[in-house]
Amino acid sequence: MTTEAIKQKPWxxxxxxxxxxxxxxxxxxxxxxxxxVNLAISGWYILKVRVELYNPGIDDxxxxxxxxxxxxxxxxTMIFFVIMAGSTGFGNYMVPKMIGAKDLYWPRWNNIAFxxxxxxxxxxxxxxxxxxxxxxxxxxxxxxxxxxxxAGLVLAGSSAVxxxxxxxxxxxxxxxxxxxxxxxxxxxWSIVWMSLIQFVATPIITVTAVMLLFxxxxxxxxxxxxxGSGPALFQDLFWGYSHPAVYIMxxxxxxxxxxxxxxxxxxxxxxxxxxxxxMxxxxxxxxxxWGHHMFTVAIGTTPNWIFTFLTFLIGVPSGIKTFxxxxxxxxxxxxxxxxxxxxxxxxLGFVLGGVTGIMVNTLVLDYVxxxxxxxxxxxxxxxxxxxxxxxxGAIFFLYPSMSGKMYNRTLAFIQxxxxxxxxxxxFQGMNMTGLYGMPRRYAxxxxxxxxxxxTFWHRVTTIGAFLQLASFLLMFGNLFYSYFKGPVAGDNPFxxxxxxxxxxxx
Amino acid sequence: xxxxxxxxxxxxxxxxxxxxLGLSTVFIGxxxxxxxxxxxxxxxxxxxxxxxxxxxxxxxxxxxxxRVNNPDYGMFKDESHLTTKIPKHTWMWLFLSSxxxxxxLIIGISFALRLAxxxxxxxxxxxxxxxxxxxxxxxxxxxxxxxxxxxxxKGPSEVLDIxxxxxxxxxxxxxxxxxxxxxxxxxxxDSLKTRNWLAATAAIGLxxxxxxxxxxxALLNEGFTPASGLFGATFFLQTGFHGAHVLVGIVLVxxxxxxxxxxxxxxxxxxxxxxxxxxxxxxxxWIILFxxxxxx
Numbered sequence: 059m060t061t062e063a064i065k066q067k068p069w070x071x072x073x074x075x076x077x078x079x080x081x082x083x084x085x086x087x088x089x090x091x092x093x094x095v096n097l098a099i100s101g102w103y104i105l106k107v108r109v110e111l112y113n114p115g116i117d118d119x120x121x122x123x124x125x126x127x128x129x130x131x132x133x134x135t136m137i138f139f140v141i142m143a144g145s146t147g148f149g150n151y152m153v154p155k156m157i158g159a160k161d162l163y164w165p166r167w168n169n170i171a172f173x174x175x176x177x178x179x180x181x182x183x184x185x186x187x188x189x190x191x192x193x194x195x196x197x198x199x200x201x202x203x204x205x206x207x208x209a210g211l212v213l214a215g216s217s218a219v220x221x222x223x224x225x226x227x228x229x230x231x232x233x234x235x236x237x238x239x240x241x242x243x244x245x246x247w248s249i250v251w252m253s254l255i256q257f258v259a260t261p262i263i264t265v266t267a268v269m270l271l272f273x274x275x276x277x278x279x280x281x282x283x284x285x286g287s288g289p290a291l292f293q294d295l296f297w298g299y300s301h302p303a304v305y306i307m308x309x310x311x312x313x314x315x316x317x318x319x320x321x322x323x324x325x326x327x328x329x330x331x332x333x334x335x336x337m338x339x340x341x342x343x344x345x346x347x348w349g350h351h352m353f354t355v356a357i358g359t360t361p362n363w364i365f366t367f368l369t370f371l372i373g374v375p376s377g378i379k380t381f382x383x384x385x386x387x388x389x390x391x392x393x394x395x396x397x398x399x400x401x402x403x404x405x406l407g408f409v410l411g412g413v414t415g416i417m418v419n420t421l422v423l424d425y426v427x428x429x430x431x432x433x434x435x436x437x438x439x440x441x442x443x444x445x446x447x448x449x450x451g452a453i454f455f456l457y458p459s460m461s462g463k464m465y466n467r468t469l470a471f472i473q474x475x476x477x478x479x480x481x482x483x484x485f486q487g488m489n490m491t492g493l494y495g496m497p498r499r500y501a502x503x504x505x506x507x508x509x510x511x512x513t514f515w516h517r518v519t520t521i522g523a524f525l526q527l528a529s530f531l532l533m534f535g536n537l538f539y540s541y542f543k544g545p546v547a548g549d550n551p552f553x554x555x556x557x558x559x560x561x562x563x564x
Numbered sequence: 565x566x567x568x569x570x571x572x573x574x575x576x577x578x579x580x581x582x583x584x585l586g587l588s589t590v591f592i593g594x595x596x597x598x599x600x601x602x603x604x605x606x607x608x609x610x611x612x613x614x615x616x617x618x619x620x621x622x623x624x625x626x627x628x629x630x631r632v633n634n635p636d637y638g639m640f641k642d643e644s645h646l647t648t649k650i651p652k653h654t655w656m657w658l659f660l661s662s663x664x665x666x667x668x669l670i671i672g673i674s675f676a677l678r679l680a681x682x683x684x685x686x687x688x689x690x691x692x693x694x695x696x697x698x699x700x701x702x703x704x705x706x707x708x709x710x711x712x713x714x715x716x717x718k719g720p721s722e723v724l725d726i727x728x729x730x731x732x733x734x735x736x737x738x739x740x741x742x743x744x745x746x747x748x749x750x751x752x753x754d755s756l757k758t759r760n761w762l763a764a765t766a767a768i769g770l771x772x773x774x775x776x777x778x779x780x781x782a783l784l785n786e787g788f789t790p791a792s793g794l795f796g797a798t799f800f801l802q803t804g805f806h807g808a809h810v811l812v813g814i815v816l817v818x819x820x821x822x823x824x825x826x827x828x829x830x831x832x833x834x835x836x837x838x839x840x841x842x843x844x845x846x847x848x849x850w851i852i853l854f855x856x857x858x859x860x
Contacts, residue, residue: 078578160645166582173586181593205601209593216589223658231648257658261666265673272801275600277791280801295673 077173080165082150087460088172089147090453096139096179097530103128105527107501108520114504114513125501126188133191134182134207137307138214141441143175144449145310146221149249151456153225155560156243158234163227171220174213181210190499192296195281195289199273208267215260222253222260240334244327247334248313251341255302255309258345263299266292290355297348304437305344308408309337311445312379314452315401317559319383321455322398323390324555329382336375343372353424362421369419376412380405395552396470400451403478407443410482411436414489432492435485442526443481450477450533455559457537458547465544469536477529483522490515581623591616617815624819632828652834656841663809667849670805674798675856681794682712684719685860714792723788724799724858725779732775733854736810739768740847743817743840751833755824758836762821765843769814776807802853806846813846 069075069084079085107128110121150168154161162168185207189198198204229250233242270292272278281292320327327333349357349365383405392398414436418427427433458464494508494515503512550557591612598609679685713719746761780803783789790800820839823829829836 074580075578077583078580080577080579080582161577165577166579169579169582170586173583174589176587177590177593180590181597205597205604206593208600209596212596213589213593219662223655226658227650227655231646231650233647235647257662258665261662262669265666265669268805269801271596271600272790272797275602276797276800277789278797278801279791279794280797291673295669 078169080161080169082154082161082165082168083460085168085172086147086149086151089143089150092172092175092179093140093144093147094534096135096143099183100132100135100140101527101530104132105523107132108523110501111503111516112520114502114509114516116502116504122501126190126499127186129499130187130189130191131183134211135179136441137191137303138182138211138218139175139179141307141445141449142214142218145249145252145307146171146218148245148310148314148449148452148456149221149225149252151460152559153228153246153249154232156246157229157232157237158560159228159232162224163232164224167220168224171217171224174217174220178210178213178217181206181213185210192300193267193270193292194296195270195273195292199270199281201274204271204274208271211267212264215264218256219260222256225249225253226257240331244316244330244333244337245310245313248309248311248316248337251337252306252309255306255341255344259299259302259306262295263303266295266299269295290352290357293352293355294348297351298345301348301351302341302344304440305341307441308445309341311404311448312337315383315404315448316379318397318401318448318451318455319386321554321556321559322393322395322401322552323387324393325386325390327382328385329378332378333382336378339375340372343368343375347372350419350424353421354428366419366421370416373412373416376408380409393552393554395454396465396467396474397451397455397552399471399474400447400454400477403447403474403481404444404451406478407439407447407481410485411439411441411443414439427492429498430492431488431496431498434498435488435490435492438485438488439481443485447477447481453533453537455552457540458551459558461537461541462547463540463544464547464551465536465540469532473529473532473536476525476532480522480525480529484519484526485522487515487517487519487522491519581626585619585623588616588619591619621815621819625822628819628823628828629826632823632826652830653838653841656838660841660845663845667805667852670802671849671853671856674802677794677798678712682719684712712793712795714788714796716787720795720858720860723783723786723795725782726858728775728779729854729858732772732779733850735768735775736772736847736850739765739772740844742768743843747833747836747840750824750829750831750836753831755827755829758829759821759824762817762824762836762839766814766817766821769810769817769843773807773810773814776803776810799857802857806850806853809846809849813843816842 069079070087075084079088106121107125110117110125116122150162153159185203187193187198187201187203187207189201193207229242229246233239269278269280273280273282281289316327316333347365347369349361350369353362353365414432418424418433418436454465454470491503491512494511495506496503496512496516503509503516506512595609595612595616598604598612599606600609711719714723742761742764746758746765749757749761788796788799790796816839820829820836823835
């Protein structure tokens with residue numbers, strides 16, 4: 059961006075543009091800001107929980123009532139309004155430029171899909187449901203606020219499907235002439251696979267949520283035990299969406315990691331085609347493994363074996379991708395900058411989380427781990443250590459082109475130095491409390507066996523959570539301050555061979 | 565309200581209808597919440613849904629009038645930004661495929677539950693993993709299954725009025741026929757005929773819905789409700805969702821009829837075709853649903 063452009067008032071000072079923009083870059087920024095705001099709210103919710111869990115015993119009686127609500131809201135809002143919204147934001151910002159298109163296929167529906175998230179989030183936050191985000195009946199079909207929550211989920215899901223169709227149509231019809239799908243960059247491919255999953259899986263959660271609402275409001279007996287089909291049916295349906303949903307969350311992170319590692323290693327990604335196929339394999343296999351959330355529900359030995367086997371299979375493409383990232387960097391001229399470090403943080407988190415995934419997938423071990431904090435540690439390593447790390451890296455990578463200013467690099471390195479131990483302490487702490495038997499969604503652990511060990515590891519977790527908070531505060535401060543007082547970014551602030559995210563050759 | 569503004573550095577695109585429509589979805593949420601909550605006023609819920617529909621229809625009419633009256637209107641002036649040409653109906657096929665998943669799920673679960681619970685169909689004693697009570701209902705218990713009957717022990721053939729619904733099915737098929745005629749008329753560039761056939765389609769669709777509403781009130785009066793066992797639950801789930809889709813279809817067909825009325829439909833028939841695809845899909849779903857719920 060030129061200096062004249064910076065002296066103009068930013069676009070978001072103009073209410074017509076702030077609300078009505080159909081430009082993909084501006085909508086991308088709206089999504090990203092929305093994601094960061096929800097990250098702050100949802101993070102604050104869970105920090106309240108972590109403070110309570112620092113000591114055994116109840117410090118604040120109100121927390122006994124609030125705890126389930128905070129934990130449920132944290133789950134829903136992180137999934138739908140931080141990771142999914144953030145990924146859509148990056149997709150919006152980057153995909154058209156990367157494929158050479160003017161904008162998305164439907165620029166106005168792009169705007170509509172964003173603004174739908176506002177009432178969606180409002181409903182989810184105000185529903186105050188306390189069942190955990192997994193909404194298992196019969197508790198959930200008796201809970202207050204279910205109608206409002208389902209309203210929010212329907213809006214969030216519809217927004218996601220509109221966005222998915224928009225991305226798919228854009229990528230399939232608006233690529234610049236000569237750009238074949240095979241050559242297309244890996245981030246755009248990750249958006250393709252993400253959109254396909256969203257498109258196919260979202261009807262499942264819509265049906266499930268409505269059936270649950272019918273159980274509560276109309277007295278139907280889909281998931282209840284009175285002349286009904288039972289809670290296990292709900293779990294099958296719920297995880298039929300929610301397992302593919304976790305791949306919706308991880309795939310854009312994989313695409314961004316590929317892009318950042320390749321740019322900062324100044325080299326094309328090793329095994330470009332195998333990366334595309336691996337993402338596809340992960341997306342497709344992701345639909346076949348939902349039963350691994352139900353190992354302890356006694357669905358039968360044969361299904362349990364099948365789900366275990368298929369889940370282990372997902373490790374193969376995941377491993378291929380991890381090795382390809384490493385091979386991309388092997389003997390490369392690497393620019394050590396914030397974005398690259400955070401993407402390396404992704405690989406670390408993904409591997410640590412993946413390893414604990416192997417553990418929970420092992421049938422006999424899952425009987426010990428199920429419904430303990432071990433599972434919570436597993437998936438947070440993947441989402442936070444993995445996806446969120448790379449999203450932070452991508453924010454730093456795009457910040458110069460988005461704002462025209464350069465962030466403070468030293469602060470970013472310090473942030474990284476706090477972030478890695480931060481998430482390792484938090485989620486390894488959870489793995490350990492889980493090993494010592496800490497159940498999920500408990501507001502307290504007084505009276506459980508291994509109290510001393512539990513107390514120690516809960517404290518480790520809480521300290522790690524506050525380290526994460528420190529690192530986010532550093533980031534917000536860095537970006538905010540740099541916007542006003544930072545140096546002008548120039549054309550190639552990272553001194554890369556290919557300075558922009560969309561060019562193929564220098 | 566949709567403008568291209570150019571300054572020295574880049575052009576700015578905005579539309580004020582888009583955020584209005586996006587934020588009005590709050591009425592869908594409020595509507596759902598008020599309808600499906602015993603403590604809240606259901607009537608108010610329907611009011612909320614109507615408000616949203618009004619905003620959506622107002623936006624659609626604004627769009628239709630602009631596209632017809634102003635050839636320069638729209639985000640992209642022509643199709644030159646598309647490097648791969650696809651037919652106009654591609655997005656409708658994409659959308660319909662997600663609807664297919666949706667209805668397969670609803671109809672499939674309902675029928676699978678019936679196979680497991682209804683002794684008349686002969687699967688309940690099966691020992692396989694599918695359609696087996698103990699597999700599907702992991703906490704299952706023999707005594708709690710009342711079979712595929714309502715609270716008085718009557719099965720589908722006794723509770724549901726198959727004659728009236730068969731006639732209704734024929735009525736819906738007729739509306740698909742009128743939709744085909746509308747498409748023919750649009751290809752023949754005859755706006756009067758197109759409008760009339762489309763209006764007929766919407767009207768016949770409305771008749772179908774009215775008969776459904778009449779059937780619902782009769783059933784509810786007899787005591788057959790969503791709470792009447794799994795039979796009642798799945799019946800209202802399937803027919804309710806289908807009815808909602810018919811309602812949306814009637815709105816779409818009516819908007820297209822308006823477009824034809826002001827002479828603005830695509831002269832190659834492609835936009836009527838898009839609406840027609842949705843309408844035929846809704847009809848096909850009904851035929852499958854009718855077979856599996858009423859006839860079997």
